[in-house]
Amino acid sequence: MLLVIFGAGASYDSYADIPVEIQEPSRPPLANQLFDDRKLFRTILKDFPGILPLVTRLSKPSPSLEEELESVQSDNRPITAQRLAAIRFYLRSIMWSVEQQWAGKHGGVTNYKTLLDDIEQWRSANNERVCLVTFNYDKMLEDALSEIGVKCSSIQDYISHPIYKVIKLHGSVDWAHPVGLQFGSPPSDDMAVMRQLIAGVQTLRIEPEIETILNPKEVSRKANIGIDSGYHMLFPAIAIPVVSKSRFECPKAHRNALEDLLPEVTRILTVGWRGSEKHFLRMLNSVSRLEQIIIVAGSPKDTEEVKQHLRDGGIDALEIVVAPAGFSEALRSKQVRLALMPGKASLAAMR
Numbered sequence: 001m002l003l004v005i006f007g008a009g010a011s012y013d014s015y016a017d018i019p020v021e022i023q024e025p026s027r028p029p030l031a032n033q034l035f036d037d038r039k040l041f042r043t044i045l046k047d048f049p050g051i052l053p054l055v056t057r058l059s060k061p062s063p064s065l066e067e068e069l070e071s072v073q074s075d076n077r078p079i080t081a082q083r084l085a086a087i088r089f090y091l092r093s094i095m096w097s098v099e100q101q102w103a104g105k106h107g108g109v110t111n112y113k114t115l116l117d118d119i120e121q122w123r124s125a126n127n128e129r130v131c132l133v134t135f136n137y138d139k140m141l142e143d144a145l146s147e148i149g150v151k152c153s154s155i156q157d158y159i160s161h162p163i164y165k166v167i168k169l170h171g172s173v174d175w176a177h178p179v180g181l182q183f184g185s186p187p188s189d190d191m192a193v194m195r196q197l198i199a200g201v202q203t204l205r206i207e208p209e210i211e212t213i214l215n216p217k218e219v220s221r222k223a224n225i226g227i228d229s230g231y232h233m234l235f236p237a238i239a240i241p242v243v244s245k246s247r248f249e250c251p252k253a254h255r256n257a258l259e260d261l262l263p264e265v266t267r268i269l270t271v272g273w274r275g276s277e278k279h280f281l282r283m284l285n286s287v288s289r290l291e292q293i294i295i296v297a298g299s300p301k302d303t304e305e306v307k308q309h310l311r312d313g314g315i316d317a318l319e320i321v322v323a324p325a326g327f328s329e330a331l332r333s334k335q336v337r338l339a340l341m342p343g344k345a346s347l348a349a350m351r
Helices: 006-014 038-046 047-058 067-074 078-106 109-124 140-148 192-199 252-264 278-284 300-312 327-332 335-340
Strands: 002-008 132-136 164-168 171-183 218-226 230-240 265-273 294-296 319-323
Touching: 002 109, 002 300, 006 230, 038 047, 038 078, 038 300, 047 067, 047 218, 067 078, 078 171, 078 192, 078 230, 109 140, 109 335, 132 140, 132 252, 140 164, 164 171, 192 230, 252 335, 265 335, 278 335, 294 300, 294 335, 319 335, 327 335
Parallel strands: 002 132, 002 265, 132 164, 265 294, 294 319
Antiparallel strands: 171 230, 218 230
16 A cells, blocks of 8 residues: 655645746745745734734744744643634635635646556556545645545545545644534624634534535534534634644544554655654554655755654655655656656665
8 A cells, every 4th residue: 555645845846837946925835834924824814813923933933833833832821722723713714715826826737636647557557555644734635636536525535435545634724623503593794703713712612523614714504403403613623733743633533544554554655744743653653564665855955854754753664765856846757656666666766
């Protein structure tokens, strides 16, 4: 089985005709760019004034956004819970909007689709299965999967396909947790509901179940439970990026499916993933028959960082293949396709 791991770098370098060297405001951000001084981000930020005192540090995080948010999370004041809730809504709004703007640039031509075509060619020839793990909130992977007949319309769809399993460990822009019945009739002001959720986050009963939503401002939905009916609120199923994350933001059934699949993995392909999620690295220790690791990263430095994180996590393979010039170049030069072919990986193998 092939395990493919996508990080923020995959979506950042997802359209080959706009190279990463070009500063494009609609480009999906890397983790450290989630609070950048982009016009779109600042416009959305105005809806969440509680975050404003944090932006000076979060927009220029040192050494990383994950560590800055870890520091925020360690603040025990009541206002901290509200700020973290507001960040979840902010992240959902910017990522949904960025993805729409980016689609206007790439017109449906993404590296995700090219990669999945390469993988499907290899997979069908070798009767293999594939598990796709992404830490990204956007839906470019789901869009690409539709091109090879894999639909992710419902939560169950992600793990129901016999060949491809899709695990979004940090949640998704279109996922939300129900928060119990709150209204007898639909609310007329979505922003007011959002502010109510943020202000009362410490007392909310956020259910573990996850539903899909249709737009980033959908904050309530009609519910029918027994003889009662009403409208329940919806809270973003999006994980805040912090260093010591010990839980994932995805359905329990998805996590269980991943745990069941990992012992079957023989190859790992990483794309734009830094390898810094310690909780996930511990899960990878159950991969005991690893033959090959293929690392697609944006630079030789990034490649070495991934390799070091894997080594520190006790993850090693008989062969490590690197493509250190980014997602677009790895596809243009067919490095991933060649690495997957038996006897070809040695062309680019490095330890």
